[in-house]
Amino acid sequence: MDEPLFPAATTAHGQVPVAETDPVARVLVDHPVPHLARAFDYAVPLTLAEAAQPGVRVRVKFAGRLRDGYILERTEFSDHVGPLAVIERITSPLPVLTPLLVELCEAVATRYAGTLPDVLRLAIPPRHARAEKAVLAEVSARPATRQSPPEQATTEADSESDSNSESDVETDEDTTPVLTALGTWVADGSAPPLPSALADAAGATSARLALTVTPGRLPGLGWITAGLVAARAALSAGSSVLWLVPDHREIAVLSAALDAEVARGTIDEYTALHADQSPEQRWTAWLRGLLGRTRLLIGTRAAAFAPLADLGVIICTDDANQNYLDQHAPYPHAREVCLLRSNLEDTGLLFVSTDRSAEVERLVEIGWLTDISPSATDRRAASPRVVVPDEDRDPYAWQRIPSRAWEIMREALHPRGDEAAGPVLVQVPRAGYYPVFACARCQETARCPVCESPLSTQSEVGPFACRTCGYHSETFTCSRCRSHQVRSIVRGRTRTVEELSKALPGVEIVESGGENIPIAVDFTPRVIVATTGAEPYAIGGYAAGILLDSLWPGPWMRASDEGVRRRMRAASLVRARTDGGVVYLGDSDEVIRGALTTFDPAVTMARALHDRRELGFPPYRRIVELTGTGTDIDAVLGEVPELEELTRDEDEAGQKVVAAYPIAAGPHIGTRLAEITSARSAKKLPQVRVRIDDPRSL
Known part of the structure; x- marks a missing residue:
């Protein structure tokens, strides 16, 4: 039978009356199966003609069951021949999927070879009806935030429907006064000398900057000072600000500082969006950004997608932190989401941290980012004195x-x-890692069989690696007695506390690590024993820092980068040398020693990238990790000739292959890998898991 020459009128199953204008809705169905994660045509019933607008959430029948979806567009005709299934109901009349958000999520899906529904699950929090009702009532009762005087904005911050961190961040009652005092201290010292380029460039259109901060007047908290400069410039220009931090502790201290700024009237209001909030609080915060009820939104990695009207600048703090890497498909990194969003929305961008990531340093090298870090002389004056044994x-x-x-x-x-x-x-080593270990039988220190340097291990059963020459082995054999058993010769936090208690009678010893990590401490003289990453902020800064043992993050290419980042973070909590601050560095690693004694992580990273550039390693090429059976991985590699295999490991679960490809081929490779995944899904072939640019792949 020949197809009709003209499109037929749209009809619906059950002869349901359809909308008179644009009766067809293209609905992106939220489906986990790759080849079904796409848009399908549905009829718009006459009863939902007004509410079924592009961007709204809907419920549709798909394969016999109700599923969530988003309307992408309304059209007059469908390519489908015959009656269409109808939209069952409108979940919410709010168009939450804006064109800008669709464009960003599509770019992220292409970047990481994922599907659009997978990215949308990360970008848009689950709907909460009560929160939505409260925000809509607030919108109808009061004008937008940018038209409100400071007194009214402050009142809004105290309302139940707001998402300010006073009520969202879970803190102990004992630490709340300390956080308040910390916020006041930051606000009092929020105008120290900063690079003049920051103040000048922050107000410029689409300025893209990189800054490594020093302890200075606010040890450990200079990132707040720098961020406030950029935020105030954008806010005064009538733009919005998105500020990302790695975890709940940074949310807490940033919220305390912003609360002090709000109380002084220097900032009208702000909203927090992070993973520790309840579903109601998250949806409230997200809607406030969507509806223009806030101009300053702070949050963790998921907030990188948060909608904001007239976004002027994105601030990303400590971009090398592993908390920014999402562990849900397609595994995006918040730093890359910020880069994509800055390009798409033509916004300013500020990366501020105590260290320098490899990705940011490459962008500085090619001129995409402008480095405004202090000069070597200024860095030395604003950093603590470092003592190396x-x-x-x-x-x-x-x-x-x-x-x-x-x-x-x-x-x-x-x-x-x-x-x-x-x-x-x-500072003591992170639990679970043996930076230095010995034979359990003869007590001989384990050394590399190639270069005689001390070996390191992640646990008693390996893997074992040498940080000097790169030697790697899954097993250990003592060179003296041939035993395969090991023991740690580095004492942990508890033993360190015992030693300090005996040697310093009458001095308070506070432990920080595991389930008990204080966010901040006051200026009382005491000793804080913290595992790596659990160091509390201190009002006035620490008078001294004792960084014991060698920190080994594991046998991977960026272990040295991570070691420098951890040490720099701890050393930055100590006062400047002009205020008597001293750091004792127990590391023997020359890279870490060089970074801390000069207190210039950007120079250290630039030197480290020289060899990676020559070898074509990240960040100068992108990498993809393929996990599955060897046959299936080879089939995928055969369909993408641009992929160059670097490593291949095999275990009982299958194989893991790491391949590299040029950065310029990124969009093509991401699209091609997504198409292959979808095709294999449609043919019911075994899937190959794809992870692009996972820093631990090499």
Whole structure:
């Protein structure tokens, strides 16, 4: 039978009356199966003709069951021959899927070889009816936030429907006064000398900047000061600001600082959006951004997609933090989402941190980002004095806590000169890692069979690796007694606390790690023993920092980068040398020593990238990790000739192949891998998991 020459009128199953104008809706069905995660045509019933607008959430029948979806567009005709299934109901009349959000999510899906529904699940929080009703009532009762005087905006921040961090961030009652005092301290010192380029460029259109901060007047919190400069410039120009931080602790301290700014009237209001909120709080915060009820939104990685009217600048703090890497398909990194969004919406961008990531340094090299970090002279003056043990001259440098470290601690707790006493930070290795280990039978320190450097391991059963020459092995054999058993010769947090309690009677010892991590401490002289990453902020900064042992993040290409990041973060919590701040660095790694003694992580990263550029390693090429059976992986590689295989590992579960490809081929490779995944899904072939640019793949 020949097809009709003209499109037939749209009809619906059950002869349901359809909308008179544009009766066909293209609905993106939220489906986890790759080849079904696309748009399908549905008839718009006459009863929903007004509400069924592009961007709204709907419920439709798909394969015999109701599923969520979004209307992408309304059209007059459908390519489908015959009656169409109808939209069952409108979940919400709000058009939450805006054209800008669709464009961003499509770009992220292409970047990471995923599907649009997968990205939308990360970008749009689950709907909460009560929260939506409250926000809509607020919108109808009061004008938009940007038209409100500061007094009214502050009142809104205290209402039940708001998403300010006072009510959203879960903090102990004992730490709340400390956080309040911390926020006041930041607000009091929020105008220290900053690079003049920041103040000048922050107000410029689409300025893209990179800044590494020093302790200065606000040890550990200079990122707030820098961010406030950029935020105020954008807000004064009538634009909105999106500010990303790695986790709930940064949300808490940033919220405390912003609360102090709101109380002083320097900022009208702000909204927080993060994973520790309830579904009601998350949906409230997201809608406030969508409906223009806030101009300053702070949040963790999912907030990178949050809608904001007239977005002027995106601020990303500590972009190398692993918390920014989403563990749900298609596994996007918030830094890359910020880069894509800055391009699509033509916004300003500020990366601010205590260290320098490889990706940001490459963007500085090619001129896409402007580095406005302080000069070497300014960095040295605003950083603490770093003491490195001399094993040749100090006979006690090998001890767990050397005599020089004891002296620094005692001087910080009970200073003799004009310096003010303050808390002391003692950083110990992260639980679960053996930075240095020995044979369990003969106590011989484990050394690399290739270069004789000390070996490191992640656990008692491996893997074992050498950080000097790159040697890697799944098993260990003692060179002296041939035993395969190992033991740690690095004591953990509890043992360190015991030693300090005996040596420093009468001094308060506070542990930070595991389930008990205080966000902030006051200026009382005490010793804080913290595992890596659990260091609390200190009002006034730490008087001294004792960084014990060597931190080994694991046998991967960026282990040195991560080691520098962890040490820089801890050292940045210590006062500047002009205020008596001292750091004792127990690391033997020359890269870490060089980064901390100069306090210039950008130069350290630039040197580290030289070899990666010559070898074509990330960030100068993109990598893709393929996981599955060897036959299936080879089939995928055969369909994408641009992929160059770098490594292949095999275990009981299958194989893992890491391949590289040029950055310029990124959109093509992402699209092609997504098409292959969809085709294999349609043919019911075994899937190959695809992860693009996972930093731990190499």
